[in-house]
Amino acid sequence: MTTPETRFGRIRPAPENFLSQDDIRAVAAGRRGFLRKAFAAAGAAVAAPAAFAASPKGDPAILELPEWSTTLGQPVAANPYGMPSQFERGLVRRQSPGLTRVPGSSVSFTPLQGLFGMITPSGLHFERHHQGWHDVDPNRHRLMINGLVKTEAVYTMDDLMRLPSVSRIHFIECGANTGMEWGNVAVPTVQYSHGMLSCSEFTGVPLKLILDMCGADYKKGRYILAEGADGSSMTRTIPMEMVESGEVLVAYGMNGEMLRPENGYPLRLVVPGVQGVSWVKWLRRIEVGDQPWGAKDEAVHYIDMMPDGVHRQYTSIQECKSVITSPSGGQLLLDKGFHNITGLAWSGRGKITRVDVSVDGGINWMPARLEGPVLPKALTRFNCDWVWDGKPYILQSRAVDETGYVQPSYGQLRKVRGTSSIYHNNAIQSWKVAESGEVGNVQVL
Amino acid sequence: MTTPETRFGRIRPAPENFLSQDDIRAVAAGRRGFLRKAFAAAGAAVAAPAAFAASPKGDPAILELPEWSTTLGQPVAANPYGMPSQFERGLVRRQSPGLTRVPGSSVSFTPLQGLFGMITPSGLHFERHHQGWHDVDPNRHRLMINGLVKTEAVYTMDDLMRLPSVSRIHFIECGANTGMEWGNVAVPTVQYSHGMLSCSEFTGVPLKLILDMCGADYKKGRYILAEGADGSSMTRTIPMEMVESGEVLVAYGMNGEMLRPENGYPLRLVVPGVQGVSWVKWLRRIEVGDQPWGAKDEAVHYIDMMPDGVHRQYTSIQECKSVITSPSGGQLLLDKGFHNITGLAWSGRGKITRVDVSVDGGINWMPARLEGPVLPKALTRFNCDWVWDGKPYILQSRAVDETGYVQPSYGQLRKVRGTSSIYHNNAIQSWKVAESGEVGNVQVL
Numbered sequence: 001m002t003t004p005e006t007r008f009g010r011i012r013p014a015p016e017n018f019l020s021q022d023d024i025r026a027v028a029a030g031r032r033g034f035l036r037k038a039f040a041a042a043g044a045a046v047a048a049p050a051a052f053a054a055s056p057k058g059d060p061a062i063l064e065l066p067e068w069s070t071t072l073g074q075p076v077a078a079n080p081y082g083m084p085s086q087f088e089r090g091l092v093r094r095q096s097p098g099l100t101r102v103p104g105s106s107v108s109f110t111p112l113q114g115l116f117g118m119i120t121p122s123g124l125h126f127e128r129h130h131q132g133w134h135d136v137d138p139n140r141h142r143l144m145i146n147g148l149v150k151t152e153a154v155y156t157m158d159d160l161m162r163l164p165s166v167s168r169i170h171f172i173e174c175g176a177n178t179g180m181e182w183g184n185v186a187v188p189t190v191q192y193s194h195g196m197l198s199c200s201e202f203t204g205v206p207l208k209l210i211l212d213m214c215g216a217d218y219k220k221g222r223y224i225l226a227e228g229a230d231g232s233s234m235t236r237t238i239p240m241e242m243v244e245s246g247e248v249l250v251a252y253g254m255n256g257e258m259l260r261p262e263n264g265y266p267l268r269l270v271v272p273g274v275q276g277v278s279w280v281k282w283l284r285r286i287e288v289g290d291q292p293w294g295a296k297d298e299a300v301h302y303i304d305m306m307p308d309g310v311h312r313q314y315t316s317i318q319e320c321k322s323v324i325t326s327p328s329g330g331q332l333l334l335d336k337g338f339h340n341i342t343g344l345a346w347s348g349r350g351k352i353t354r355v356d357v358s359v360d361g362g363i364n365w366m367p368a369r370l371e372g373p374v375l376p377k378a379l380t381r382f383n384c385d386w387v388w389d390g391k392p393y394i395l396q397s398r399a400v401d402e403t404g405y406v407q408p409s410y411g412q413l414r415k416v417r418g419t420s421s422i423y424h425n426n427a428i429q430s431w432k433v434a435e436s437g438e439v440g441n442v443q444v445l
Numbered sequence: 446m447t448t449p450e451t452r453f454g455r456i457r458p459a460p461e462n463f464l465s466q467d468d469i470r471a472v473a474a475g476r477r478g479f480l481r482k483a484f485a486a487a488g489a490a491v492a493a494p495a496a497f498a499a500s501p502k503g504d505p506a507i508l509e510l511p512e513w514s515t516t517l518g519q520p521v522a523a524n525p526y527g528m529p530s531q532f533e534r535g536l537v538r539r540q541s542p543g544l545t546r547v548p549g550s551s552v553s554f555t556p557l558q559g560l561f562g563m564i565t566p567s568g569l570h571f572e573r574h575h576q577g578w579h580d581v582d583p584n585r586h587r588l589m590i591n592g593l594v595k596t597e598a599v600y601t602m603d604d605l606m607r608l609p610s611v612s613r614i615h616f617i618e619c620g621a622n623t624g625m626e627w628g629n630v631a632v633p634t635v636q637y638s639h640g641m642l643s644c645s646e647f648t649g650v651p652l653k654l655i656l657d658m659c660g661a662d663y664k665k666g667r668y669i670l671a672e673g674a675d676g677s678s679m680t681r682t683i684p685m686e687m688v689e690s691g692e693v694l695v696a697y698g699m700n701g702e703m704l705r706p707e708n709g710y711p712l713r714l715v716v717p718g719v720q721g722v723s724w725v726k727w728l729r730r731i732e733v734g735d736q737p738w739g740a741k742d743e744a745v746h747y748i749d750m751m752p753d754g755v756h757r758q759y760t761s762i763q764e765c766k767s768v769i770t771s772p773s774g775g776q777l778l779l780d781k782g783f784h785n786i787t788g789l790a791w792s793g794r795g796k797i798t799r800v801d802v803s804v805d806g807g808i809n810w811m812p813a814r815l816e817g818p819v820l821p822k823a824l825t826r827f828n829c830d831w832v833w834d835g836k837p838y839i840l841q842s843r844a845v846d847e848t849g850y851v852q853p854s855y856g857q858l859r860k861v862r863g864t865s866s867i868y869h870n871n872a873i874q875s876w877k878v879a880e881s882g883e884v885g886n887v888q889v890l
Contacts, residue, residue: 066581068674071676077537080538081568082570085580085583093525094525114702120701124701132518162784163785164785164830258530258533262519282513373614375818
């Protein structure tokens with residue numbers, strides 16, 4: 001970590017970060033009265049970016065005491081369940097307009113450009129629904145175990161939450177994350193290019209323990225089928241080895257509290273390293289079987305179109321990948337000087353061992369600092385020092401995992417996969433910094 | 446991890462977990478229309494605990510498809526910033542009635558009895574305010590560095606967020622946590638006995654880096670003063686060794702997003718292992734000096750009354766401590782059988798190396814499973830198997846940290862500290878399980 005010069009570069013967040021009047025109205029409609037004052041202030045903040053130019057000498061902000069230093073503030077538990085500052089109201093999950101025809105079967109993206117560390121706030125966890133989400137009544141929800149087991153069983157939430165419990169931090173990424181980029185559609189911001197990605201601490205019961213209790217036939221029963229309780233009857237086949245490893249969890253907890261309704265409350269499957277579609281939400285049934293089911297969501301969807309026109313099936317593991325989240329597309333470097341380049345790296349095969357950053361489109365690479373703890377099948381935050389001299393640059397990150405796998409360039413990936421796929425794009429992402437300071441999405445082969 | 450018998454014990458949450466009609470009204474007043482249906486369902490759930498008794502045979506919940514399996518649900522981004530299920534509305538931060546005279550200078554407690562893992566949801570982070578909280582405008586907020594430095598400086602948030610950034614997971618505990626128990630006031634639930642405790646991933650700039658940039662005189666300047674921007678002019682002395690270790694952060698991020706207003710948005714000090722009062726919120730000034738300041742919050746408050754009537758000052762580090770969060774006070778074991786005993790352990794001196802659990806008031810101890818990652822100065826979740834035979838028991842946990850320090854009993858602690866203190870109570874907590882299944886708070890010396 002170098003000590004930067006005392007004049008810093010400045011950056012303007014991507015449009016998603018700004019607090020728009022629409023956001024204010026939307027929030028105001030759903031918020032308590034005591035927050036109204038904050039909205040006015042928020043409006044003012046947006047209207048007056050001049051404050052950013054303030055300097056120590058004659059800085060209005062330090063010539064007079066602000067109201068928060070001279071008045072009694074809000075009481076404790078004014079928000080029994082707290083929310084972000086009104087000044088952060090622009091940083092939300094967003095749907096990609098026109099991506100799907102039905103918003104009940106669509107995606108909302110996590111605003112990676114404004115986040116820190118490895119944990120994704122549960123309120124900003126990306127969404128992928130096939131028939132919308134419900135706030136399922138945990139008292140009426142059940143989990144059935146059937147198929148190649150000695151004793152079929154039906155569990156209440158109450159039964160499950162009495163069982164031995166484990167807690168583990170893992171990333172979840174939709175198999176279609178960064179899918180638009182296959183066709184060289186350069187989506188404007190990292191929220192839309194990589195935002196089907198989140199990382200949480202999950203708490204639940206190892207599925208192996210439940211199958212043991214039901215006397216599963218591990219000799220014949222080499223696969224399980226996981227089924228969700230929503231109207232899409234989402235079903236996915238998962239090889240029994242993954243269950244036997246003890247990694248697959250029947251989870252009820254996420255980031256310390258119960259799962260959110262949009263993320264499968266009260267019960268979802270956690271399949272570390274595997275694409276999100278297999279992390280079946282509102283989990284209601286596990287069947288043990290002797291062969292893959294070839295369900296619609298594994299025969300028609302979530303398959304890789306290869307250059308020869310054949311679809312590749314059951315490619316579930318998310319390979320090693322990384323992305324710079326700031327500076328990133330849509331942001332603007334407001335002046336030269338020091339900038340902290342930060343981003344995320346992850347691998348469905350285990351731990352990240354190194355991340356390198358290039359500012360010249362991949363000619364030279366410098367090692368980034370990895371923030372601990374570096375955990376298997378979890379997001380790893382990286383940071384890298386950079387002093388911008390005002391010239392154009394191309395920023396890239398390249399991750400390596402503990403298997404030795406190196407994140408490929410678009411050139412390398414397309415040699416094998418072509419350009420017609422939707423899923424499993426883990427290529428190196430490039431952000432172009434123009435002399436104007438504007439940051440845009442470009443593809444470098 | 447043992448495989449429990451298939452008939453499980455069942456537990457009723459502490460009163461704080463229930464969804465009361467007041468909660469429903471309070472929430473309804475501040476929520477969007479589309480949630481109304483959920484409130485009705487939530488009301489029903491509370492009114493009908495009968496559902497808990499449902500068995501596979503003739504289980505109404507599996508004889509007919511629920512509405513969430515037969516209808517289109519909510520669209521993505523229905524909540525641009527997501528919230529917990531309406532069925533979890535009872536699990537909130539709560540003020541202790543009558544604990545203080547002014548709710549602007551009071552405490553709200555984290556509902557530990559309903560939480561999982563090591564990460565505390567930011568919406569449930571405990572609060573301790575000295576003059577209430579404000580939603581501070583980040584565009585007007587400044588951090589001043591002065592005192593024994595070559596160059597005094599004033600930083601905008603914009604300046605600070607360009608600096609090299611680190612992310613680390615740490616617990617924060619108020620020095621007065623479990624303070625009521627000194628006087629043998631057995632508060633009813635773990636939310637009130639231990640709820641001034643949270644753990645988050647913090648992101649920010651090492652204070653050492655900022656002091657280096659200002660040319661701090663580390664030879665003379667062996668102390669810093671941290672000052673908050675709220676009306677209480679909260680000021681705390683921190684020894685320079687802690688800053689030099691690189692552990693002290695000027696933090697803007699918590700659990701992946703910006704700090705919450707109640708937790709110091711947009712800037713707070715993070716002082717790992719040290720009591721919460723030193724983690725100055727709404728941080729506006731750091732002064733470097735050659736001796737402790739003896740400010741009011743370190744001369745009059747946050748001092749330990751010893752048996753000889755003398756106050757012990759500057760005892761800032763939170764010693765090794767643990768508590769069973771479930772089963773815990775106010776909860777009810779609804780029948781015999783398997784129960785997962787779970788809780789939290791932490792130490793301001795480093796990592797937790799082991800936690801032992803006793804069900805017979807400390808005569809016999811069994812090692813608990815520690816959930817990874819076990820991090821220094823962070824919460825560590827532990828779990829322990831237990832089959833309840835319906836007889837009375839006393840549940841306890843005892844933590845050991847990497848210095849070899851063993852969490853003391855009340856007898857051991859009082860020999861040294863007496864009973865007149867308010868702060869730094871890290872004694873072993875005892876929960877009594879009656880034959881009725883009721884769990885209560887008792888003190889065992």
